[in-house]
Amino acid sequence: MPENKFQVIPLRAFKDNYVWTLRDAKVAAVVDPGEAQPVLDYVAAEKLQLVAILATHHHQDHVGGIEELRRRHPVPVYGPRGEPISTLTHPVGGGAKVAIEELGVSFEVLDIPGHTRAHIAYYGANMLFCGDTLFACGCGRVFEGTPRQLYASLEKLMALPDDTLVYCGHEYTLANIGFAKTVEPDNAALLEREASDAQARRERRPTLPSTIGREKATNPFLRVTRPAVVESANKYLGRRVSDPAGVFAALREWKNQF
Numbered sequence: 001m002p003e004n005k006f007q008v009i010p011l012r013a014f015k016d017n018y019v020w021t022l023r024d025a026k027v028a029a030v031v032d033p034g035e036a037q038p039v040l041d042y043v044a045a046e047k048l049q050l051v052a053i054l055a056t057h058h059h060q061d062h063v064g065g066i067e068e069l070r071r072r073h074p075v076p077v078y079g080p081r082g083e084p085i086s087t088l089t090h091p092v093g094g095g096a097k098v099a100i101e102e103l104g105v106s107f108e109v110l111d112i113p114g115h116t117r118a119h120i121a122y123y124g125a126n127m128l129f130c131g132d133t134l135f136a137c138g139c140g141r142v143f144e145g146t147p148r149q150l151y152a153s154l155e156k157l158m159a160l161p162d163d164t165l166v167y168c169g170h171e172y173t174l175a176n177i178g179f180a181k182t183v184e185p186d187n188a189a190l191l192e193r194e195a196s197d198a199q200a201r202r203e204r205r206p207t208l209p210s211t212i213g214r215e216k217a218t219n220p221f222l223r224v225t226r227p228a229v230v231e232s233a234n235k236y237l238g239r240r241v242s243d244p245a246g247v248f249a250a251l252r253e254w255k256n257q258f
Contacts, residue, residue, distance in 0.1 A: 036065035055079030056131025082118025114150025115140035138176030162213030
């Protein structure tokens with residue numbers, strides 16, 4: 001696969017959000033700018049021209065900065081056509097293509113509802129921008145969909161190549177690992193991940209991007225057919241459940257209380 005001619009830079013917003021910024025020497029595009037100021041400061045300091053904004057879902061900590069950004073930079077704004085985002089100029093849904101020609105990159109839009117009713121992801125150039133559906137070692141809460149819907153969305157993401165880079169919306173990784181260890185305490189890959197991700201945070205580095213392969217090896221929400229995960233879910237519920245969507249729903253309820 002040819003190497004991308006741009007970098008992906010995480011800009012911090014609020015307490016633990018990331019505004020993913022794709023940039024080369026001249027232009028930039030941003031994903032989920034909940035706050036405008038970090039983006040405005042960065043493009044000014046780096047002398048970049050903002051050329052596009054991509055949104056994954058309607059929550060304010062992902063779209064709250066778009067209006068101010070567009071006042072300064074009247075660029076196209078892509079986002080889910082099924083959600084109430086007044087600042088969109090290009091509403092899109094599953095199967096659509098979003099091309100950022102200035103950066104030489106094109107993304108396929110994936111429908112991944114569950115966290116919100118019409119949440120989308122952007123997949124292309126070996127990268128996945130998945131908002132709050134899939135987290136490093138976790139997944140989003142079910143706010144507007146159903147657990148079965150969210151599980152189906154995660155299955156769709158699991159079908160992507162294992163080396164796909166996963167860029168999610170928040171730095172929740174260490175807390176998620178704490179829950180994952182409770183579910184699957186003997187997972188050696190998970191314990192290795194905890195050590196490396198804890199080191200990253202000590203050095204003030206993001207734990208992201210992850211990869212689909214790493215998530216399949218360590219993320220309990222993607223491991224709902226594994227005997228140890230099924231047993232933990234059953235112990236939490238106090239009854240037997242074995243179908244993957246049912247195990248997933250039990251884990252999501254458990255994590256809500258964790």
